[in-house]
Amino acid sequence: MFTASEYHKNTGGPIEDDSAVVQDPDGEGKIVYLFLPLYQAGNLQDAINANVVNGTHFPEQEMVRLFKGTCLAVRAMHDYHAPINANASSSSGPSRQTPPTPQRPQTTHEEDDEDDEDHAMFPHPEGDGDEGYSYGGQVNVPLMTKHVVEEEGDVVFDGDEELEQHGTAVPGQTELVPYAHRDLKPGNVMISDDGTPILMDFGSTMKARIPIENRSQALMQQDIAAEQSTMAYRAPELFDVKTGQSLDEKVDIWSLGCTLFALAYSHSPFENTQTTEQGGSIAMAVLNAQYKQPSSAYSQGTKDLIDALLKVNPQDRPDIHKVIEMTDRVLRSLR
Template identity: 35%
Template sequence: MALLDCVGLCFPCVFNTTPVLKINQATFKILNLLGEGGFSYVYLVQSKNNHGLYALKKIRCPFGNSNFKTAMKEVDNYREFGSPFIIKSIDSSVVQEQDGSKTIYILLPYFENGSLQDIINNNSVNNAPMDEAEALRLFVGVCRGLQSMHRHQVSKNFTIMSTMEPNESDEADENNPFLSNVDESIRDGTELQETVSFAHRDIKPANVMLAKDGTPVLCDLGSCEKARVSVKSRAQAITVQELSNEHCTLPYRAPELLDIKVGDKIDEKIDIWSLGCTLYALLYGYSPFEREELVNGANIRLAISSGSYTFPPTPEYSPAVKDLVRYCLVVDPAQRPSIEEVLTRALQVQREVSVERREV
C-alpha cells in the first residue's frame, strides 16, 4: 500500500486571519466545518495554489494501533474503487503528533451540489414532490456504484487491515469478523484473480453526493468492508453487532443486522435493503420505517424486522416505481435480489416511465 508517511504537517498559523493547513507541501485555508462524528471532522478547505474547494477529512487516532488501523482501512477504501459513482481521494497524509497519537488527513472532492438528503430537504421545505424520472436516474447511478463494490476486483495495493494486533493469537484473528474467510492473497495485498464483494454498509441519502454533472457519487467509505461474513462465535457476533450499530444508520439498516447470532451469514445484500429505503426516501422524504414510527407509532426495529411499511397516498407515483422499492425490501436476504437484478429492474422501469411520458 502506497502511504504518504508522515509528510503532512498541521500547524496553527494565520493567513489572512484564516486557519491554514499544510499537507504534503500543499497549503489549504480552512473555511468552515462541514461535519463531525466520533474522532473525525470534515472541513471545507481552499487550495492556496489553485483556489479550488475541497473537503478535508481529519481523523484523530488517540487510542493506539487498533484505531489507527481502522482509519487506514478507510484511507485504502478511498483509493481502491475506480468507478465514477464512488468517491476517490485526491491525497492523504499521516501526522505523528507530539503526544504519541496520530492524525490522518484525507483530501476529497467537494460536492457543491450537496447530497440526496439535501434534495429531500429542499423538496420538503418547498412542498415539491420528487420527479419520478429524476429519482430513477439517481437510483440507477447509486446501483452502478454499488455494483462496482459488490463485484470488485481487488487491486494489488489493497490491504484488508485487522483491527487487532498482528501478533495476536490465531483464535483472536478468527474472531475478527472481517478477517475470517479472507484469502491469504488479500492479506498479503497481492492481486486477486477473482472478484471480491465489498459492502458500503451505510447507504442512505446523506451518503450520496451529487457531482457537477449530476452524477450520484457514493461517499463516506469509513463503513465499507469486505461484504461476506460468517459468524462463527459469540465474540464475533458481538463484534459484528457493535460495528453494525456504529456504522449502519438504523432507518436504513437491514433486518439481519438487528440481532446477529452465531451461525448468521452477512453479505452484500444488506446494501440492497438500504437501497430500497433510499429510493423510498427520495420519493416520500424519509425512510419507510421512519414513516412507520412517525406516522403510525410503530417500533422502528419491529417494523424493520417484519418488513412492515406502507406507501403514502401522495405524492402519486407509478406502480412500477413502488414495486421497485418492494423488490429491494425483502426481509429474507437469501430471497433479496442481487445488485445486477435490481439494476436490470431499475433500467426497465426507467424505460417504461420514459415511454409513458412521451405518450402523455
C-alpha cells in the first residue's frame, strides 16, 4: 500500500487521476496505484458501534434520511439501463441478459461441472478501462461515479463497459439490465463529509435476474451467497435456492430491511441473544422471518417500513421505487 506522497516520490509527477500504472524503478515490472477517497466519518456500522458504546441512538429523521440515500444508490443499480447491442436479435425482450463467461470458483458439489452455461451466473470482475473511476467532484451522489456526471446529483451506476464489449450500441436505445448488490449492510455504506451515504464494495454484485433451471444451478447460487453475502443480512431465498424459480433484485430489498433495523436497534434482526448466545440458527431465523422489534421511541411509520421489507416471499416485498416512496412518506411524517 502506497501513500500519495510515496507515489509522488516514485514518479515525480502530480496526482491527476484516481489510478495510475507506472514502471517499477527497480525494473521489476509495473506498479499499479489506486487512490481511494477518505471519509473521516467512516461507515454506518461505525456509527452504530459508536451508538452502542455511548448508549445513544440515531435521531429518527437523520436515520431515515441516511436510509433513503442508500435506497437511491440501490435504485441506480436496480434501474440500470444498458445500451442495446446492435448485433442483438430483434426478438430479444427488454429483460434479456447476455452476461460474459467468468471463471467458476471451486465448490463442494460434484454436479457443478454438469452445465457450462452455469458459468454466466457468476459475478465477473470488470476493468475500469484506462481512465479509472472517479470518487470525487460531484456531491450528493450515493454511488461511485465515472468522471462525467450529466447533472449534479445524478445517481450513476457504472455498467456500460460490460455491454459495450459485446457490440455496437444502438444510439438512443437501452434495455433494462438490473444489477443486485447482494451484500447490503451498514458496513458497506460510507458516510461522506457532507453526510451523504455512499454505497461501496461491489465484489458481490451481479446481474440481478437469474433463472434457476436445475439443482446444480441452485447449489451454485447458494455457494456464491454463502461466500459473498453476509449471513445476518442475506435474503431467505439465497439460503435455500429453489429450482424452477428466479432470483432477482428483491434480495436487496430484504437486506435494506435488515439495514434499517440495524440502524434503529444497533444489530441485525437476526443477530440476537437467541442466535448469538443460545446456539440458535441465523439461517432458520431468516427463513422464517423470526425477529421482533424492540420497544423504542421510533414512529410506527418506521417500524412498518421495516416490516414491509422483511417478507420471506420476495413477491411480497416492494420494489425499490415503492421503498423510496414509503421512506419519503415516513420523512414527511417526521417534519
